[in-house]
Amino acid sequence: MSTTTSHTPEHIPESEGPHRPARLIQNEATTEIPVNLLFRDEPGPVSVSLKPAVVGRRQGTGEQPRFRRQLPSEPRPAAEVDPALTERPARVLPGAAGVLAGACGVAGCLATWWWAGVLPPLVVQALGLPLSAGAGLGPVQWGAYAGTGALALFGFGGLARGRTGWAWVLGLFGSYRGTVRRTGLMWVNPLLLRRRVDVRLRHWRSEPMPAADASGVALRAVVLVVWRVRDTARATLGVEDHETYLRECVEAGLARVPVEMPGSGRGPAETAGDALTRLVAADAAVVGVEVFSVQPVRVEYAPEVASAMHRRRIAALDAQHRSSVLTSVVDSVEDTVTRLAMRGLVELDDYERKALVKDLTVAFCAGRGESGR
Template sequence: MILGPLYRDETEAETAEQPAVPAPPRIRGAEDGTRDRSGDRAERRTLPPVLDRELTERPARACSGWWALLVVALAGAVAARLVLRYGVPRPALTADAWPTAGLAGCLTAALLALAGLRRVRAGQAAALTRFGRYRGTVRRTGLVWTFPFRRLTRIDVRLRHWRSEPLPVVDAEGTALRAVVLVVWRVRDTSRALLAVDDHVRYLREQVESVAARVLSRLPADSFGPDGPDAPEGPATLRDTDALGDELTRLLAAECRAVGVEVFSARPVRVEYAPEVAGAMQRRRVAAIDARNRDAVLTSVIDAVDDTVRRMSARGLVSLDDYERKALVKDLTVAFYTARGPAADTP
């Protein structure tokens, strides 16, 4: 059996400071300077100085649990040899009472070795406290031995994801919405996740609701204005999921950094209208699409009529005065629009 070193710090790679991730661009349309300043304040949010010094993850002294089993085996072997050679000890303070003391020492060593024996599963970390004070974190897995009389709390440090329930929010126009957010996160600092907040999972979920309400209230859900190729660029909407997800991730990571939670991404899975306004907004969207379609068809018909009249006049096919020209334009417009309009698609 190959045993590892007595003490080994396996948290160096885990606790090493990672390079800072560049802040994603903010959502378009948030021209208000107070919003940017509030976002900067959120990025600098941290614990009070006293708690910040005390609640910082540090490695706890721990060794392989196989060493503890080896100590138990050696103590048992020595105790058995003493019993076989000197018999069952008697509680008597005499000159030859050293076998009794040796047997008591073996029993004490075995009890201490077993009292400090712990099991830590892969994907978990063990935070140690004594009398309510943080004493360190064990990130090595398997059988480990730590100093006895310390309370061990296991914390899941794996990459986790959480899909929220439909969150009630409003957009910039006050329209009621329902948003579903998918968050990918993990516990980075076990001491803060355990002691800085009562329940770090509940804290994360409440912050998701708060950040979603702040971000989604900055922009309208949809833009019903003209969006053709020659139309001016309209305002950003909540349909821009990439920018919306970047903003949610930035603000949520800043809010959760103080409690030791690292947020990798927060993406909107679905943003839809609330049931009480969904029917009205759907009719409004259909009307906007129909108006844009009719405008495009009318523009195409007018261009076709103009081209037809110019070519007929240029080739001398017709000689028209103003009255006849107006009548011809009217007839051609009605004919082309009837052929290209919505009525042509109706059986």
């Protein structure tokens, strides 16, 4: 016989009944949610605009703690150089123009001296000029001398020799004026500041840098970086020293990419090299440096963990050797006992079989130990 217990709802005062919503759950720390949405049976998402919930719970209310929704983490801001700072060709003249201008300046200086009468007679005779009875260097002669001298200085002072694999980055009063990648003799404005940049394909073998494997064990890695300067303007003006910047990028990449010891069996060594190449190439591209390869060429344990890891490795190899020897002995004993039983050479009960297996195991292990020595 079952007994049914009924609960009678509490009486609601008439003064509060008409003004109180019957199908709403209201809380002072949350928004109002319709009851039919809490017990919804139809599948599908429900779009309800909710305010952020409070963190923690109020004492004495029995309310379960609710946590504020976590905002998605913002991506790491990428390094950026002035977009207007890109390599562009500079305006230069052929070297013959500078030589011609310098020769004209020198000839003008000699003519001014002859005009003023201060040119030595031996030089006049060597040049085949008539003797001049000039009155000396006056204001006119000084002006002509200054003009022709400036022409000679500009002509010969702007001569430059371009070499294969090198470039000139030109600047004037702190502003970028272009890059010269031409080879041979050329004339460049002597007022421009010249910076020579090596644009050849280069390789750099680093010193041992701190690294770690997938388990967090401290390592020292030597990497080989193959790179070159692609944008001379950004490499020279966008960063203080692009070679130091590249080194820091490699060190930062080693801190983010796990590097495994050779022969660890945890995956091909090319995986770490490919990941390092992608990271370093992305970080160095903003300063005009093109990275082709970053490959670890030597990996070793850090000095503080080298001895401990060496003992651990020896223990692992010893355990692996013992396991292989034991497996071989068990297989040999099983094969021997099975062949004796199948050929009918011996008839063994359980006790005799166990004794034979024990004796054979001891004999095979002893034989393996002597052969191993």
